[in-house]
Amino acid sequence: MTARIIDGKARAAALRARVGEQHAAFERAAGRKAGLAVVLVGEDPASAVYVRSKGKATEAAGMASSTHRLAAKTSEGDLLTLVRQLNGDPAVDGILVQLPLPGHINENAVIAAIDPNKDVDGFHPVNAGRLASGLQGFVPCTPLGCLMLLKEELGDLSGLDAVVIGRSNIVGKPMAALLLAESCTVTIAHSRTRDLAAKAAAADIVVAAVGRPEMIKGDWLKPGATVIDVGINRVPDGEGTRLVGDVDFDGALSVAGAITPVPGGVGPMTIAVLLRNTLLAAHRNAGVAYEKGSL
Incomplete structure (x- = not known):
C-alpha cells in the first residue's frame, strides 16, 4: 500500500478562488475592498518570506493589503500604539502581527490588544475561548486548514480516533477543539508523552505539530491512518538544507492511507x-451578509 498524497496546493488554490469570487461580490455590496494589515517587527528571514507571501496572496484575491515594517528595536509601547491605530481604522478588517516578536516584547500583550473582530489569526483570548466553548469566532488558520483537508479527504469525521501531537496555542490546542467539534475522540500528546508511538498507533487521524524533524516514524502509525503533517523543519542536506515535516514521510508512505507532504501540504x-478569515471579518465589519457555507 502506498499512501495517497493530499495536495494542499491544489486545495488551497480552490479555496483562494472561492475567496476571490466572494470578495468581488463583497466589493460590489460594500463599495470597498476588504483590508488586511500585516505588522512585521524585525528582520527575521522566515517571517519576511511569510509576510511577502501573505501580501501577494491578499492582493491576488482582490483585497487591499498593507504591511507595516518596524525595526527590531521598536518598543512594546510603540507596537501597541500601532495596533490600536489599526483597530480604529475602518479600512482595516483584519490585523495580523507576525510572530515571533523580538524578546523584549510581550507577545501575549500584543495579541490581547488586537480587536477580536479583526483578529484573523484567531489568537486573541476571546476567540480562543469562543472556540473552546463551541461558539462562533475566528479560528487559527493552520488548524482550520488542517480540518478542511481532513474533511475533504475523509468526509464525516464523527467517531474517529484522533491524536494531535503538539500542544501549542497556535496549532495543537485549537486543532483538538476543532476535532472534538467534529465528534472525534481526541488525544492531545506531545514530546513528553509516555509511549507516544502506542498513542499514534491507535489513531485513525494523526496531526503532527510538535516541531521536531521526522520525529513520528512510519511504524508508529495505524495502517490506513490519515496523517496531517504541520511541521516545517529545515535540516542539513549536503552543502545546503531541505524542508522536512514532523513525520518521517518516506517511512509513512507504506503505512498511512493518506498524508500531506512537506512542503506543499498544510x-x-x-x-x-x-484570506477566508479576512473576508469574513470584512463582511461582519461592513454589515454585509454572505452566503453561509460558501467559504
Whole structure:
C-alpha cells in the first residue's frame, strides 16, 4: 500500500478562488475592498518570506493589503500604539502581527490588544475561548486548514480516533477543539508523552505539530491512518538544507492511507484560510451578509 498524497496546493488554490469570487461580490455590496494589515517587527528571514507571501496572496484575491515594517528595536509601547491605530481604522478588517516578536516584547500583550473582530489569526483570548466553548469566532488558520483537508479527504469525521501531537496555542490546542467539534475522540500528546508511538498507533487521524524533524516514524502509525503533517523543519542536506515535516514521510508512505507532504501540504492552506478569515471579518465589519457555507 502506498499512501495517497493530499495536495494542499491544489486545495488551497480552490479555496483562494472561492475567496476571490466572494470578495468581488463583497466589493460590489460594500463599495470597498476588504483590508488586511500585516505588522512585521524585525528582520527575521522566515517571517519576511511569510509576510511577502501573505501580501501577494491578499492582493491576488482582490483585497487591499498593507504591511507595516518596524525595526527590531521598536518598543512594546510603540507596537501597541500601532495596533490600536489599526483597530480604529475602518479600512482595516483584519490585523495580523507576525510572530515571533523580538524578546523584549510581550507577545501575549500584543495579541490581547488586537480587536477580536479583526483578529484573523484567531489568537486573541476571546476567540480562543469562543472556540473552546463551541461558539462562533475566528479560528487559527493552520488548524482550520488542517480540518478542511481532513474533511475533504475523509468526509464525516464523527467517531474517529484522533491524536494531535503538539500542544501549542497556535496549532495543537485549537486543532483538538476543532476535532472534538467534529465528534472525534481526541488525544492531545506531545514530546513528553509516555509511549507516544502506542498513542499514534491507535489513531485513525494523526496531526503532527510538535516541531521536531521526522520525529513520528512510519511504524508508529495505524495502517490506513490519515496523517496531517504541520511541521516545517529545515535540516542539513549536503552543502545546503531541505524542508522536512514532523513525520518521517518516506517511512509513512507504506503505512498511512493518506498524508500531506512537506512542503506543499498544510502550508498553502494556512494562507488561503487567512484570506477566508479576512473576508469574513470584512463582511461582519461592513454589515454585509454572505452566503453561509460558501467559504
